[in-house]
Amino acid sequence: MADTAPPPPRIPPPITDASRAFWTGGADGQLLIQRCDACDRWIHPPEGACPHCGGGLIAAPVSGKGTIFTFTVNRHQYHPDVPPPYVVAIVELGEQPGLRFTTNIVNCDHDTLQIGAPVRVVFERAGEAWVPVFEPDA
Template sequence: MPDHAPPAVPARVLPKLTEQNRAFWTGGADGQLLIARCTKCAMWVHPPASDCPECSGALVAQPVSGQATVFSYTVNQQPFNPAVPVPYVVAIVELVEQADLRIATNIVDCDPDSVRVGLPVEVRFERQDAGDDAVYVPVFAPR
C-alpha cells in the first residue's frame, strides 16, 4: 500500500526509533498498526519489548485490525504545548485482538464531548518527519 498519510499538524514530540519499536512507529506507512506478538505463546505485547513477559519467547511485529474501544480518557483544556490547539483528547484504547492490549493515543475527528468509555474507534495515522525517518503516529477516530 503506498504512503498516503499526510503530514500531521501540529508537530508532536517524537520517539527515538529503536530495533524494538521501529515497526510500531513506521507501520503506518503501509496503513498497518504493527504490534509485537510472541512466536511461542501468541500473546500480543505492547509497548514493544525485547521478549515476551509471559514466556520469554521471541517477539515479531504483526498487523492488528486497528479496531479498539476507548478504555479511559481525559479531555485536556490546558495549552501545555502552544502548538497543540485545545481541547484535545488523550485516551487509552483497548485493541480487539486481546483483553488488556492497550495503547495510549489521541482521539481525533470528533467533538471531545462525544468521547466516552466503550466508544468504538479505529486507527488512523499522522505522518511526522523525524530527521531522515518518517514516524506514523497511531491516533484513533470513532467508527
C-alpha cells in the same frame, strides 16, 4: 464543541529497534504490534522478548479497531507546540483483553465521546514515524 481545526504538527517520537515497526507500520496503513512466537500473546509496549515466556517477538498487523478504555479532554497548554483542546485516551485493541496504549482520539466531537465507544486507527505523520491515533468507528 466540535474540534474542526486541522491537527498541529506532531512531535516525532523516539524510535528504537524494538519500537520501529510500531511507529512506522502506518506508512503502509498497518498498525503493527509485537506478537510472541511461542505463546501467541500480543505484547505492548514493544520489548526485546516476551515478558510472559521469554519467547521471540514478531511485529504483526492488527485490525486497528478497538474501544475507548478511558479518556480525558485536555484543555491546558502543557507544551508550546501542542495547542489544546485535544483528547488523551487509552484505547484497548480488539485482539486481546488488556492490549492497550495511550493515544489521541481525533476527528471527533469531544463532548460526545464515551468510554467503551468503538474506534479505528488512523495515522499522523511525524518525521519518520506514523503515529497511530484513533477516530470514532461509527
